[in-house]
Amino acid sequence: MGSTAQAETLRFAFQGTLNALDPYSLNETFTLGMLGNVYEGLTKRDKDLKIIPGLAESWETVDPLTWRFKLREGVKFANGNDFNADDVIFSAERIRAETSDLKTRIPADSTWTKIDDYTVEVKLTSPNPILHYEWDTWYILDKEWAEAEGAVTPVSARDTNPGPAAFKANGTGPFAIDSHEPGVKTIFKPNESWWGTPEHNLTEVVFTPIAADGTRVAALLAGDVDLVDPVPVQDIPRVNADPNTEALTGPELRVIHLGFNQFRDELPTSDVKGKNPFRDVNVRKAFYQAIDIEAIKARVMRDLATPVPLLIANELFAHSGDFQRLPFDPDAAKQLLADAGYPDGFTVAMDCPNDRYVNDEAICQAVVSMLARIGVTVNLNAQPKAQYFAKVLAPGGYDTDFYLLGWTPGSFDSWNVITNLAGCRDETGKGGPFNLGGYCSEEVDALAAKIVVENDPATRDQLIKEAYTIMTNEVSHIPMHQQSLVWGKRKNIDIVQRPDNQVLFYWANVN
Amino acid sequence: MIAFAIRRLVQALGVMLVVALISFLMFRFVGDPVNQLVGVDTSPQEREALRQALGLNDPVLVQFSRFIQKAVLLDFGISYQFKQPVAALIASRLPATLELSFVSALFALVVGVPMGVYTGLYRNTFLARSFLSISLIGVSLPTFLIGILLIFVVSVNLGWLPSFGRGETVRIGGFWSTGLLTKSGLQSLILPSITLGLFQMTLIMRLVRGEMLEVLRTDYIKFARARGLSRRAINFGHALKNTLVPVITITGLQLGSIIAFAIITETVFQWPGMGLLFLQAVQNVDIPIMAAYLLLIAFLFVAINFIVDLAYVAVDPRIRLGGAAS
Numbered sequence: 001m002g003s004t005a006q007a008e009t010l011r012f013a014f015q016g017t018l019n020a021l022d023p024y025s026l027n028e029t030f031t032l033g034m035l036g037n038v039y040e041g042l043t044k045r046d047k048d049l050k051i052i053p054g055l056a057e058s059w060e061t062v063d064p065l066t067w068r069f070k071l072r073e074g075v076k077f078a079n080g081n082d083f084n085a086d087d088v089i090f091s092a093e094r095i096r097a098e099t100s101d102l103k104t105r106i107p108a109d110s111t112w113t114k115i116d117d118y119t120v121e122v123k124l125t126s127p128n129p130i131l132h133y134e135w136d137t138w139y140i141l142d143k144e145w146a147e148a149e150g151a152v153t154p155v156s157a158r159d160t161n162p163g164p165a166a167f168k169a170n171g172t173g174p175f176a177i178d179s180h181e182p183g184v185k186t187i188f189k190p191n192e193s194w195w196g197t198p199e200h201n202l203t204e205v206v207f208t209p210i211a212a213d214g215t216r217v218a219a220l221l222a223g224d225v226d227l228v229d230p231v232p233v234q235d236i237p238r239v240n241a242d243p244n245t246e247a248l249t250g251p252e253l254r255v256i257h258l259g260f261n262q263f264r265d266e267l268p269t270s271d272v273k274g275k276n277p278f279r280d281v282n283v284r285k286a287f288y289q290a291i292d293i294e295a296i297k298a299r300v301m302r303d304l305a306t307p308v309p310l311l312i313a314n315e316l317f318a319h320s321g322d323f324q325r326l327p328f329d330p331d332a333a334k335q336l337l338a339d340a341g342y343p344d345g346f347t348v349a350m351d352c353p354n355d356r357y358v359n360d361e362a363i364c365q366a367v368v369s370m371l372a373r374i375g376v377t378v379n380l381n382a383q384p385k386a387q388y389f390a391k392v393l394a395p396g397g398y399d400t401d402f403y404l405l406g407w408t409p410g411s412f413d414s415w416n417v418i419t420n421l422a423g424c425r426d427e428t429g430k431g432g433p434f435n436l437g438g439y440c441s442e443e444v445d446a447l448a449a450k451i452v453v454e455n456d457p458a459t460r461d462q463l464i465k466e467a468y469t470i471m472t473n474e475v476s477h478i479p480m481h482q483q484s485l486v487w488g489k490r491k492n493i494d495i496v497q498r499p500d501n502q503v504l505f506y507w508a509n510v511n
Numbered sequence: 512m513i514a515f516a517i518r519r520l521v522q523a524l525g526v527m528l529v530v531a532l533i534s535f536l537m538f539r540f541v542g543d544p545v546n547q548l549v550g551v552d553t554s555p556q557e558r559e560a561l562r563q564a565l566g567l568n569d570p571v572l573v574q575f576s577r578f579i580q581k582a583v584l585l586d587f588g589i590s591y592q593f594k595q596p597v598a599a600l601i602a603s604r605l606p607a608t609l610e611l612s613f614v615s616a617l618f619a620l621v622v623g624v625p626m627g628v629y630t631g632l633y634r635n636t637f638l639a640r641s642f643l644s645i646s647l648i649g650v651s652l653p654t655f656l657i658g659i660l661l662i663f664v665v666s667v668n669l670g671w672l673p674s675f676g677r678g679e680t681v682r683i684g685g686f687w688s689t690g691l692l693t694k695s696g697l698q699s700l701i702l703p704s705i706t707l708g709l710f711q712m713t714l715i716m717r718l719v720r721g722e723m724l725e726v727l728r729t730d731y732i733k734f735a736r737a738r739g740l741s742r743r744a745i746n747f748g749h750a751l752k753n754t755l756v757p758v759i760t761i762t763g764l765q766l767g768s769i770i771a772f773a774i775i776t777e778t779v780f781q782w783p784g785m786g787l788l789f790l791q792a793v794q795n796v797d798i799p800i801m802a803a804y805l806l807l808i809a810f811l812f813v814a815i816n817f818i819v820d821l822a823y824v825a826v827d828p829r830i831r832l833g834g835a836a837s
Contacts (some may be wrong), residue, residue, distance in 0.1 A: 017791060020594045027550025101549050103557075155594050156561075166594045181603075182593040183758040183791060208676060210781045212790065214659050215675050219781075222666040222674040355794075386542025386796045395543055395562070404707075410552055420552075429555030501682035 008510040009204045010493065011225040012503065013216055017183045017209040020166040023139040024100040024154035024184065027410070032137040033502030034207070037137030037188060039171030042069060042088065043132050047496050047507070049051065049315075049412060051132065054084065055140055055172065064455055071118040074510075075195045077142040078169075078176040085114040089332035090143035104410075105138045107131070127453045129460060133411040145170045174198060174506040183209060186381030188505065198506065205505050220245055220488045226510070227495065231488040233302045239488045248487040251306050253313040253499045254408040256357055258291075258367065258478040260284055261401040263438025269349035269379065269401045277346060278401070278437070285326065285337035290374045291367055292328045297481060300362045304484035310468055312409065312417045313482050315499065319465045323472060325479070333374045345375025351400040352380060355387040358483040364404055378402065392436050394429030401483075403436055406483070408500070414464045415451050422467075422476050423448060433505060439476040443467075480510040512824065517549055519820055523813045530535060531582070535575045544796040571804040578802060589805035592795045597803045601785055606687050607677055608777070608784030612769045614700055614729035620762060625714040627719025628751060633726070642716070649713040654772075658706040658779035665702060671700045677779040707776040711765050714759060717757035729806075767815045771808045 016030055023035045044054035075083040092112045095102050110121040118394045124131070146152055155166045159488045174194045178187040186446040188205040190198065208225070210216040217235045217310040219225045221242055231239055260278035261267060267276055275281045293307045308314060309323035337345060352364035383391075383451040391402040409416035423432025424440035447467040454460040471477070485501055496507040544567070545558050562568055566577065579586065589595035626646075630639040649657075666674035678695030680688040690696025694701045726732060727750055774786035781787065785804060792800035 017592070019592050022594075025594070026548070027552055101553055104552050181783075182595065182600075183788065208781065210675055211787075211794075212778055212781065215662065215779055215781055218659070218662045218667050219674045222662075222670060224666070224674045224676075380651060384542065384794075386544075386794070387540075387543075389546040390543030393543075393546065393558075395545070395558065407551075433555050434551070506678075 007203045008201050009206060010202050010227060010505060010508055010510060011206045011208070012227045012229075012505075013219055013225045014229050014503070015211055015213075015216065016111075018180075018186055018207060019182055020155050020170045021177065021180060022151070022155040022166055023137075023141070023169075024095050024097075024102050025166070027101045027104075029408070029501055030503075032505065033500075034186075035139060035169070035171075036137065036173070036502060037175040037205075037505050038169045038173045038177055038191075039141075039294055040173045041135045041138045041140060042071075043135045045136045045498075045500075047498060049498060049500060051098065053090075054136065057186040059132065061455075062121075065124045066369040067122040067124070067131060068115070069122070071120065071122045072195065073118055075172050076193050076370075077145065078150075078193070079142070079145055079190050080193070081142050083140070083142070083172055084117045085120050086117075087140055087143050088112070088120050089114055090146065090230075091138070091140045094141065094146070094152065094154060095138060097153050100154040101156070104137065105134050111318070126421070127455050129453075129455045129457070130411055130413050130415065133255065133413055137410075139171060142170050143501070170181070174200070198502050200506050201509050202448055202505060205508075217488065226490045226493050227503075227508075229485075230489045230500075231486045233304055233486060235303070235488075236304075236486060244487060244491055246491055248302060248485075248489055248495070248497050250485050250497050251313070251315075251482045251499055252358070252485045252501055253316060253412065253482065254406045254501075255308055255311055255313055255482055256360075256363065256404065256406045256480040257311055258287070258480060259403050259405060259421075259435075259437040259439070260287075260477070261398075261437045262440070263398065264401075267348060267401045269347075271347040272342070276343060277348075280338040280340045281474055282336045283342070284478075286333040286340070286374060286477045287371065287376070288326050288333075289329045289336070289473055290333040290368050290376075291478065291480075293325065293480060294328070295362060295370075296366050299365050300359050301481065301483070302324070304358070305481035307481045308479050309472070311407065311421055311471070311477060311479050312414055313499070316335050316409070316412050317414050317464065317468075318461050319468075322465065323468065326475075330373055331369075337374060337376070342375075345377065347377040347379070348401050349379040349381055350402040350404070351388060351392055352382040352404045353385045354382040354500065356388070356405075357406045360404060360406075365406075367404075394427075394433065397427070398429075398437055398438065400435055404480075405434070405436060407434065412500070414468070415448065418444065418448050418451070418464070418471075422471055437477070439471075439474075441470055441474065441476070444470050444476075515778065515824060519817055523817050526813055527806065527809055528579070531579065531610070531802070531806055532575060534805040536571065536577065538796075538798050538801060539571065539791065541798075541801075542796045544798055547795045547797075548591055554819075564755055571746025582803070582806060587806075588799040590792075590800050591797045592792070593797075597799045600788065600800065601743060601759050601803060601807065602686065603688075604783060604785045604788045607690060607782060608770060608773055608786060610689060610691060611703055611707060611776070611782060611784060612773055613768065614643070614704040615769055616711065616762060616766055618704050618708040619711035619715055620758075622708075623715030624719055624755075624758065626712075627716040628723060631720040632673065632746060634724075646713040646716055649709040654706060654775045655779050657709060658703070660777060661702045661706060662779070664770065669802050672702055674702075677783055703780040704780050707769060711762075711769060714765070715762065718758055718761060719754055722757060723750055726750045764815065764819065767811050770811060 003352045018034050023039050041054050042056035043051050046052045055072050057072045058067045061067050066151045069345045087466055089112050092106055095105055113121045115121050167180055168317050174191055175188040176191045178189045180186045186207045213232045216228045231247055239245050262278050264276055297305045309325045310320055314320045352361055354361035364380055364382055368380050371378050390396050392403055407421055420434045422435055422439055422444055424445050425431030425435050447463050451460055451463045485497055492511045494509040543560050574588035585598055590597050590600055605694050626642050630642050633639050665672050677690045679693040680690045681692045682688050735749055774790055777784045777786035778790050789804040
């Protein structure tokens with residue numbers, strides 16, 4: 001592996017930019033994925049997303065409230081400093097700092113102690129079986145470096161004088177950042193002193209953002225870049241038709257779903273007055289059965305979608321096979337509407353982003369026309385994500401009656417989904433902050449409280465299944481599909497496409 | 512003259528203030544910046560704290576006056592997305608935009624003037640008619656379409672020129688990065704300059720053609736012919752010289768719009784200039800960048816108009832008198 005005689009450059013273009021390099025500034029997949037080439041966490045995830053040892057060689061739960069991590073010895077940061085327990089303790093403090101955007105990675109009230117240079121103990125106040133689930137993107141920083149650079153606290157958007165950590169990186173990972181011009185170009189070079197065995201043969205990675213879809217695809221076809229993310233679905237045939245390029249596709253963990261406003265007593269955008277039709281499970285079920293998910297998959301998504309029965313990706317929940325989608329049945333849907341007292345349907349508005357998910361607006365348009373067939377008039381309000389989220393999230397007062405949203409649980413675990421999307425909330429978002437429609441079930445909340453502290457995996461899965469069963473029976477939301485990842489690459493590039501859409505060069509090879 | 516200049520200056524300042532206020536009011540409709548600044552898991556309470564810290568909860572007028580007070584000192588705050596001072600960000604992107612704009616203007620002149628002269632002199636030839644037809648395409652096709660077409664034909668199908676970016680750049684004097692000194696930099700300039708300059712080129716060509724036709728009909732050209740001067744001397748020495756005055760004026764005035772409207776070309780070619788920075792800012796609701804950019808562009812136009820006004824007055828005193836009388 002890794003012949004250095006020949007320069008193997010990987011030129012990569014993504015639709016968005018890589019902004020600040022501080023790994024605690026922004027909890028976002030792309031940023032964390034890119035920084036994952038440079039930094040490492042105590043744990044890592046393998047090609048199938050399974051948790052494997054990273055900077056921690058092993059860990060054990062001494063008792064339900066005590067975890068002990070054995071750290072890897074002989075690891076060095078890119079600047080030559082040694083990695084040890086002090087760095088872990090420092091990083092645990094830093095990520096919980098006021099200005100960090102990744103505070104949820106570590107329980108705020110956990111206590112971290114250094115047993116020796118390569119052993120760290122964590123004391124919890126309540127059991128947490130998924131404590132380390134998100135630690136593959138909690139990157140460990142070098143204490144000495146951060147102190148010397150004035151980067152002890154994370155760079156935040158509110159800073160008026162951002163620290164140097166915004167533009168510099170010093171990690172233990174397989175790559176180091178050679179130069180970084182935010183929004184223009186970032187160059188990565190292999191970290192020669194990396195502790196692991198490289199699985200790549202790269203000598204350089206050049207990252208450039210290319211926002212315009214047409215330009216990004218053209219750059220790939222012209223051979224100016226080797227890898228692009230994403231390729232718009234309509235351009236896939238073009239990329240595959242070229243003898244030098246191909247599209248790399250696979251299911252993404254993100255699940256697209258529709259939600260109903262069940263919070264309000266009356267829907268502001270509906271012609272039904274004095275009551276909220278979405279509080280009637282028959283109406284929700286009617287909407288569900290009126291949607292032909294296979295048609296959306298075939299026409300809108302060009303077969304690059306996996307319909308799902310739950311709000312979580314099939315891969316992420318062991319019992320997802322026990323659930324099935326409600327069948328598409330417009331006649332049954334009409335009957336359900338009639339049973340609910342709306343034989344002629346009603347009017348409601350739908351909020352939809354048009355630049356956030358794959359073909360989001362087209363999906364909403366399809367839903368609108370399918371609902372029209374059962375007599376429901378839906379006024380579609382599709383807008384850019386900046387405006388959409390300003391309207392439908394807490395600061396906008398959850399101002400939506402019917403909406404489309406996508407969700408990937410950061411921990412790849414169901415608890416995240418249940419609590420964020422289905423936890424009871426108030427007007428300010430306390431509770432389930434992304435439960436835009438305000439669905440609320442005391443049973444689900446009680447189960448969620450048990451799930452979060454249950455250490456036995458089998459019992460825990462059973463509790464999760466119970467929660468999903470209630471949500472499915474009550475049609476809390478309409479799960480739609482997992483969208484697909486579409487990367488475009490030159491044929492001589494080998495790279496692993498993980499369903500979480502992190503672009504990891506350390507598995508890339510130029511042939 | 513001085514009184515006129517001062518009056519104009521006050522008016523210019525007024526225009527700047529109005530532009531700043533209008534753009535500031537517009538930012539209320541681009542969306543919520545906080546959502547772009549934090550990850551999905553960030554709690555509403557933390558979002559609210561961030562909003563408070565950024566001063567987004569203050570009344571618009573308070574935010575506006577704070578912005579103006581700082582802008583006077585050229586402090587445009589910190590970019591939300593890049594966590595860098597906006598003034599420094601814009602300064603670092605300025606060379607890319609200026610080089611592209613000047614090369615485009617140069618292209619428009621170097622190609623537009625001869626084509627104009629030719630179509631003016633040989634009105635009915637096939638070539639002249641073709642030039643005119645081509646120029647119609649230049650005027651009627653939208654910039655992004657021209658850009659994408661050029662990319663697909665020249666970069667993808669022919670593989671002659673790079674499809675995006677600026678190529679290798681070299682630093683001059685520590686702050687100016689130039690692509691004019693490297694091969695890949697020069698190659699990268701060709702397609703975007705053509706895209707950006709095409710409209711101006713057509714404009715100049717048609718202007719020169721019209722002026723040429725006008726001048727060739729005048730008496731002094733007839734006299735020159737009667738004196739037996741060579742065609743060359745008449746066409747270029749007498750006719751062309753006299754057509755160039757309006758061309759220079761228009762080119763100067765258009766330079767402002769080239770810089771301002773480079774946004775589209777920069778987006779199509781991922782050209783790392785101010786226009787691309789502005790568009791990324793709009794997508795990410797990066798208000799400090801948007802505000803600074805709009806103010807800069809307003810300043811550019813106001814400054815150009817100010818200079819033009821003064822130049823006119825210097826040339827033609829009647830304007831000054833008329834201005835004083837009103």
